[in-house]
Amino acid sequence: MTNPTACIVVIGNEVLSGRTQDANIRFLAQNLGDIGIPVREVRIIPDVAATIVNTINEVRAAFDHVFTTGGIGPTHDDITSECIAQAFGVPWEPQPVVWARMEAHYAAGQFNAARQRMATMPRGAVLIDNGASIAPGFSIGNVHVMAGVPAIMRAMFEMLAPTLQRGAPVVSRSVHAVNVREGDIAEGLTEIQNRYPLLDIGSYPYFRDNGPGVAIVAKGTDANSAEAAIAEVTTMFSSQGLQPVAGEPK
């Protein structure tokens, strides 16, 4: 059984300009891996309608799930929702449940045209309610549309995740050592990777006061294989006179 796949689409000029450090990709990647829906690609795109529509249509055909963050607020640069409707070829129209809820929530005159846009959704959208915002995200087909503000995105993801069909969780085992450089262990590591073709074995250099080191991480859906591969790496480290330490460097 192969795992379902995910693509993340981050929508927002503020990440592309470098104003904002993205804080959603890593959270989603870790949490989707934990429920067996590994992220296979990320796109960061601007608040440009044609780009959003074309990107969504490309990635929703290529991956089992698409998770978008950003662009569902009330301001002029929040155009994700209407672009999703356009991508799916469905009307973008008042969502009666959200409309009624927001109308009741705001004081007279405060449920203005800008906020009404947050109650307007693609026809057929399934709400992603959450405790952080009166305005929900939504799913349509295999596309899940969430806020860009990290606290709100996380609240939405927590409601969404239990509704998704899980795959086998991706597990990770690792070992590291100092006073070694990647070039010293690359050939032995290639041989180990070749013996475990279903694992993804990664090599990550790091730099600490006690010298340059390398962390080796084995990921896959079979914990026994990951442990066996890391045991082989540990043996290789020892045979080269290194002092391997289980896990990732602190």
Next chain:
Amino acid sequence: MTNPTACIVVIGNEVLSGRTQDANIRFLAQNLGDIGIPVREVRIIPDVAATIVNTINEVRAAFDHVFTTGGIGPTHDDITSECIAQAFGVPWEPQPVVWARMEAHYAAGQFNAARQRMATMPRGAVLIDNGASIAPGFSIGNVHVMAGVPAIMRAMFEMLAPTLQRGAPVVSRSVHAVNVREGDIAEGLTEIQNRYPLLDIGSYPYFRDNGPGVAIVAKGTDANSAEAAIAEVTTMFSSQGLQPVAGEPK
């Protein structure tokens, strides 16, 4: 005159799995904006040859510059360089300058097959030398291939940047206020955006102990326009009884 455009391609399973928080996108986005080569799209892709080749060929046709990070080390998962050769349809072969330099650098026996891969490049590659690593990055056509380790990537970018044809620098002006929500100012902001079609005006909510606030950022290549637009936003804030503060929130 329109500015040249950039796409960043981050290559590495470690970012897609959530193991590693990317630290290169924001640096490149800010520094490329400063030299007038704004980033229009980012892709984060795995260490999979077909994905790398197809992505590179797609984005090098769509953008003026492509900047890649990651996958140029000595281990089995470092396949960026050979994939770039494949994308350009040129041989991947020993680069004599780099080969000689690395051979002289390492002790006898240490310039092994793994390290020799770092001295192997697409035919026609132009070196990106740097003070952080004996192994350089390289440019071929409009694709600039850099390391994933942030300190090495930055050293490479510093050597590369002066060789690029600059566009008009993207400048930014901003104002913020607390005790306001985006829905309160969205309609006035739309009118201001419509009066400055060449600017990109963004609205970014933030949360501090003294209440929810909104920062408005105007970006563009004309500083006078950006200042005029932010002056209008400041007037709008004041007219709603808010206390606008110049710049971004601390």
